[in-house]
Amino acid sequence: MSEQTSEPESRPTCCKVGRIGTEYGLTDLDETLVEYWTDRTEDRYSTRELATYVNERILEGAFDEAGIQHRDGEIANTYRLLTDDDVSSGVRVQTRNELERDGLAIEDIERDFVSHQSVYTHLKRCLEAELETPTDDERLERSRNKLGALRTRTSAVTADTIAQLERNDILEIGEFDVIVDVSVSCTDCKQQYTVAELLDRGGCACEPDADGQLDHSTN
Ligand SMILES: [Zn+2]
Ligand SMILES: [Zn+2]
Numbered sequence: 001m002s003e004q005t006s007e008p009e010s011r012p013t014c015c016k017v018g019r020i021g022t023e024y025g026l027t028d029l030d031e032t033l034v035e036y037w038t039d040r041t042e043d044r045y046s047t048r049e050l051a052t053y054v055n056e057r058i059l060e061g062a063f064d065e066a067g068i069q070h071r072d073g074e075i076a077n078t079y080r081l082l083t084d085d086d087v088s089s090g091v092r093v094q095t096r097n098e099l100e101r102d103g104l105a106i107e108d109i110e111r112d113f114v115s116h117q118s119v120y121t122h123l124k125r126c127l128e129a130e131l132e133t134p135t136d137d138e139r140l141e142r143s144r145n146k147l148g149a150l151r152t153r154t155s156a157v158t159a160d161t162i163a164q165l166e167r168n169d170i171l172e173i174g175e176f177d178v179i180v181d182v183s184v185s186c187t188d189c190k191q192q193y194t195v196a197e198l199l200d201r202g203g204c205a206c207e208p209d210a211d212g213q214l215d216h217s218t219n
Contacts, residue, residue: 015118025061029054033050036050038130038131046116051118058112059078059082068102155180181194
């Protein structure tokens with residue numbers, strides 16, 4: 001084996017995102033970006049979310065280098081204070097001043113922040129990552145999961161609300177179950193399906209054809 005260079009995984013940097021990865025020693029950055037971006041589940045990151053992810057790691061690297069202790073969530077909150085449109089300019093100035101006092105070169109750091117376009121270009125051009133289009137089955141599965149989570153949440157919120165009213169003696173009930181039933185009704189034929197049924201069967205039995213005409217041969 002030839003001797004190693006001092007920099008880990010040294011290679012010519014491709015663009016701003018590549019340079020940031022090297023400069024801040026984020027050796028797993030490319031791998032993570034591709035993984036998060038091409039994730040074929042609901043957890044997939046958009047390029048905007050990936051830019052936030054990169055920028056928070058930049059900030060974290062800067063905190064660590066300056067020896068500033070940070071608690072869980074503090075990096076994300078600081079990043080929000082620096083960049084979010086909803087944060088007043090007064091709060092932003094104060095945040096920047098505090099960071100400077102702590103020894104951070106905040107201007108340099110902000111210059112290193114990457115945009116979602118940069119992340120996209122880095123993924124596509126430098127890493128040649130491709131977003132695979134999900135199959136129909138994957139889409140159905142995703143939709144099932146999404147709606148399932150919504151039902152669970154509706155049920156939990158309902159149970160909480162009722163329990164709270166009961167605790168305050170506003171409503172009286174013994175043990176109870178919450179049943180969440182979501183149905184879809186076809187306005188053409190009036191047939192009603194649970195969401196699960198509809199997703200499983202892939203459409204209504206009346207099957208409007210391509211011309212929008214109804215096929216009433218069934219039922
Ligand atoms: Zn690049
Ligand atoms: Zn129908």
